[in-house]
Amino acid sequence: MAWNEPGGNNQDPWGGKRGNDGPPDLDEALKKFQEKLGGIFGGGNGGGGPQGGGLSSSALGLIAVAVVVIYALFGIYQINEQERAVILRLGVYSETKDAGLHWNPPLIDSVTKVNVTKVRSHSTRGEMLTQDLNIVEVNLSVQYRIGDAQSFVLRVRDPEASLAQATDSALRHVVGSTEMHEVLTEGREQIAVDIQARLQDYLNSYETGIEVDKVNVEETTPPAEVQAAFDDVNKAREDEERLKNEAETYANGIIPEARGAAQRVIEEATAYREQKVAQAEGEAKRFEQLLAEYQKAPQVTRERLYLETMQEVMANSSKVMIDVEGGNNMMYLPLDKMVGSSGGRVGTAKVTPDMIRDISNQVAEQLRRESVTTTTRRREGR
Template sequence: MAWNEPGGNNQDPWGGKRGNDGPPDLDEALKKFQEKINGLFGGSSGGGAGGSGAPGLSGASIVFLLVALVVVYAAFGVYQVNEQERAVVLRLGVYSETKQPGLRWNPPLIDSVTVVNVTKVRLHSSKGQMLTEDLNIVDVNLSVQYKIADASEFVLKVRNPERSLAEATDSALRHVVGSTEMHEVLTEGRARIAIEVQQRLQEYLDDYQTGIQINTINVEGTSPPREVQAAFDDVNKAREDEERLKNEAEAYANGIIPEARGKAQRVIEEANAYKAQVVAQAEGEAQRFEKLLTEYKKAPKVTRERLYLDAVQQVMANSSKIMVDVEGGNNMMYLPLDKIVSQSKVSRSAEEISPTVIREISNRVADQLRRESINTRRREIR
C-alpha cells in the first residue's frame, strides 16, 4: 500500500510524519541520510546535533573519499601499448582514434579500448577438392601467412575478419585452379598459382576492408584423389620416360653436332692446306724452271746432261732392273740393279743415290761388258 493512500498513517518514506497538506521535510530527510552514511562508516545513528553519539562524517572526509574515487577511476584508465601493437578507441560506441605505442589513458566506462598486434605473422591453412579447367578433380593444400595492416578496419569494418579471410581464400583458390589444367596444377604450375591466388585474395580483402595484408601464400601440396592415384602415377611415369628420352636425344644431338662440325672444319682446313701446298709447289716449280732456263742459256750441254741424269735417276728409282746397250754388241742384257747396289754396299735408298754413283755404276757395267765381248771375239778367231 502506498504511503500516501488512505489508512497509510500519513507516514512519508523518510520516516517522518507529514501533515495533512504540507510537503515533506527536506532537512529531516537529509539528516536521516547522513545518519545512515555515518552508520556505514562506524558512526552512531541515533545522536542529533546535541546528542552524545560519535560525530558525523565531516566535509574533509567526504572530499578525501571523492578524491580516492577519482584516483581509482583514473587508475583503471591507464594502459600500455607495445611497439608491435595498436589500440583502437571507441568513445560511447563510436570510433574515436587509433593509439600508437606508448603509455596511454582513456576514461573507463566511456571509452572502450581494443589492443591489436599488427606485426605478428599469422597463419591460415586451407585444403579441399577442386575442379580444374579440364574437368579433373585435385586436392590442394594451401597456407596463407598474413598480418594486420589496419587495426581500425580489422576491429570495426568486419564482424569476423579471420572467417572472411578463410572464405575469401577458398574463393580465390577455386577461381585460379578452375582456370588451370590438372597437369599444370600437379607439376610446375604451383608457383604461378600461388602468385595469382595472392593477388586475387588481396583484392578481395581490400574490398571487404578487413585490414589484413597477405605476406606469402604457399601451395604445400597438390595431388589427385585416392581413387585415381594409381592411374595418375602411370601418367607421371610416362611423362618422366618422355622427358628422359628427350634429354637423351638432346645429349646425343649435342654430341653429334659438334663432332660433325669439327670434322667439317678439319676437312676445310685440310683442303686449304692442300691448296696452299699445291700453289706453293707450283710456284716453286715455276721458279725452279725459270732458274733452270737461265742456267740452260748459259751452258746448254751441261744442263741437258744434268737433266738427262735426273730423269734416269727418277725412272731407275722405281725399277729393280736396268737395260744396257753395249757398243758393238748384238744382245741387250737385263741386270738386277738392286743386287748390284747391294754388292757395292750402298746403304742408301733409291731416292738417296746421287748422279755420281749412278754414273760410276754404269761405267763399271759397261767396262765389264766390253771385256767380255773382247774375250768372246778372241775365242771366235782362234
C-alpha cells in the first residue's frame, strides 16, 4: 500500500505522521539523519537531548589516519631483478631505481618499469640494389635489449619504431655498397658485422637506449628470374672446391713421397761419397806402404807390381799370349774357343781364372820341352 493512499494513516516516508498543514519538512529530515550519524560516531547521546553540529574530533582523526594509510599503501611497489624503474615527479625526470622494494608518493610520482635483461627480436625483409646494380632479397633479424631505461622511456617517443627504421637504413646502406656475389655467398657474415656497427651508431645518435646484441643475415636470394643461373654458379663453385680438395689430397700424397725419394738420394750420395773418400784414403795408405817397400827393393817391387797388374788384366781375358824365353815367336791361345770345342757347348762354358792359369802352365811347359829338344838336336848336328 502506498504511503499516501487512503487508509495509510497519513504517514510520510521519514517516519512522521502527515498532518493537514502540508508536505514534510526537509530540514527536520536532515536533522534526524545528522543525529543518527552523531550517535554512530559519538557526537550525541543517542537520545532526545541536544545534538552537536558535526563529527567529533576523534572521528575526524580516524578518518585522516585511514586516508594516510591508504595513500601510503598505494605508493609501495617492487622492482624485479630484470627491471629498472624510471621515476617522474610532477612530469619531470627524478631518478632511475634498481631492483628492490620502493615507495613513491602516488599522484605525485609516476613509475615506469622497464625490463632491461629481456632479449627482444626484430625482423625485416626487403629487396634492394647492390653495388653492381643487381637486385637481391635479404631477410634480416636483430636481437637487442634495453641498455638505458631513462633514454628508452624519455628520449624517443617510439624507440622500437626508430629501431625498425634504423635497421632498414643500415641494411640498405651496407648491401648497396657490396657486390651481389658477396651478398649471396661468403660475404654474409661480414655484412652482418657491418650492419650491426652501423645500426648501433644510429641508435646511439637517436639516444634510444637500445643495445644491439646480434645481427643475423638469415637468407639472401637473387630474383626469381636469375635463380637458375645463380644455381649454376653455385654448382660451379662447389665443383671448384671439390677439385681443389682433390688436388690438395693428391699433393699431400705426392709431396711426402718425393721428399722421401729426395732424402734417399741424398743419403745414397752421402754414403757413396764416404765410400769413395775411405777408398781413396785406403789407396793412399797402401801407396805409402808400397813406396816404402819400393825404396828398399826397387827391382823386386817393380817386377811384383808388373805381375800383379798382368794377372788382374789377363784374369778377365779369354785369350792368352805366351812368350817363351829363347823362342822367336809369341804364341796366341784362344782359350774361349778351345774350352767351347772341348766340351761341345760353344759359348755356354764359363772360363775361370784357374782354368786359364792351368792351361797356360801346361802350354808353357810343353813349349819349354820342345825348345830344349830343338836345342839338343842342333848341338848334336854340329
